[in-house]
Amino acid sequence: MPVTRRSVLATAATGTGALALTGWSWTAADQASAAEAATAEAAEGAGRLDLIDFGNADSETAHDFTGPDTEVADGHAGDRARVAKPLATTDIKGGDLRFTLAVDPVHQNYLTVKCSPITRELDGRTLAATPYLRLVRDVSTHQVHGQVSVDGTTWVTVASLLTPFPYAVYAGLAATGDATFAQVAVDRLKEDAVLVAVGRDADTVTVRWNKPEDALTFTVARSTDGDSWETVESDTRAFAYEDTGLRHGERYYRVSATLVDGGTRTSAPTVAVAETLAGVLARARKTDPAEWTKKSYAAFVAEVDRIEGDTGKDDDARIDAVYAAYELLVSRETLLRRTQVTASMVAASTIEWPGRGTKESNGWKGFDGDTATYPDTLAAESWIDIDAGDVGPLVVDKLRIFPRANYAARATGTVLLGSSDGGLTWTDLHTIGTTSEGTWHEATLPSTASYPLLRFYDGHNGRCNLAEIEFWYYAAEEEA
Known part of the structure; x- marks a missing residue:
């Protein structure tokens, strides 16, 4: 009976959990031929057409295995498994394991997986402390x-x-x-x-x-x-x-x-x-400096250092002191400043539907401070340009948009672009995700964008229906 290989895609990990896989096999619904059965028995299982042994390098290579966000774990008894780690960015779709397995092209095939799908790490717990x-x-x-x-x-x-x-x-x-x-x-x-x-x-x-x-x-x-x-x-x-x-x-x-x-x-x-002093100090050391102003974070670290070295006080007093130290932190959000946009900078790609006004007045409705007004272009492919001209580059760290009332979905998929050469070439900065009614939608750019020309590009027939647009940037601490 001929056997072919087909690509198999299996969702293997959610955004927050972990999955340990030790072996998958295909089995034909009907009994295989004598020759196939002998081959299958030699491969540990009558009726089995193929087996991938996760964690076994030779087996994974033979089956063209790829598995981002996974790693091999060694078991106590010499067994191996491949563990799907939590994704760096949580995604409802989870991660992928890709490999090929032999299948029976005529009969129904079944896939069996040996896995440990539900795990939870218990950091800091030992049998000595809690037997x-x-x-x-x-x-x-x-x-x-x-x-x-x-x-x-x-x-x-x-x-x-x-x-x-x-x-x-x-x-x-x-x-x-x-x-x-x-x-x-x-x-x-x-x-x-x-x-x-x-x-x-x-x-x-x-x-x-x-x-x-x-x-x-x-x-x-x-x-x-x-x-x-x-x-x-x-x-x-x-x-x-x-x-x-x-x-x-x-x-x-x-x-x-x-x-x-x-x-x-x-x-x-x-x-x-309650958390121990060691736990409180360890958690304080994990405080992300990117979330706080540099001066306040430095003061916080210095205070935690002092508390850790002050062994003359009892643990309860030192724990209270660590909690008090958090009051020294000042959010980096306090450095946010609004990027100024004036009417002379803005123009849409067309006049307003159904054929009134100017390109400039149409585009400005996205910046006029009124969520009841909005740009509305004449074309399915359209855009709004913001040109700083001689004023200098437009600096953007955060973006806020308010979609058109009753048509919020039209904002979804609109792309913010930047150009340094007058629009000859463009850099993608951000794509607006799913938008809903009556609320502001915020996004932080991966890195600071600084361009003399910005464009909101709408290639999905949303008619640039962005009722309000705001650009924000982080000021230097000495300017705050």
């Missing part, structure tokens, strides 16, 4: 919560994942080194139990819970010792509560559901633990 591990699965919401504990009694949720599984699943834990699991047990949750998970970002705790079918509203209680409780949210229909200011110690949370029969059902307490 007790627990996975809690809520069937009704398809959430799985990973929890750790020092003593097996008080549990801290360290990760939660949406995992749409069937009702019967196999689950397990893996260790990166030699390990022995003891005191292993599986407990069945009570039907319609209220399950609570907490997550902490810096000093902000987010408490989340499920909704049993018979629950109407929820009340959230908080405690600092697990004994004395105060109500922080009453009779809410939400499924999350945000609590700020956890900089020291622990906070316990429990959620009570008010039921349709008038009764209540209360969750087990769960705990959130």
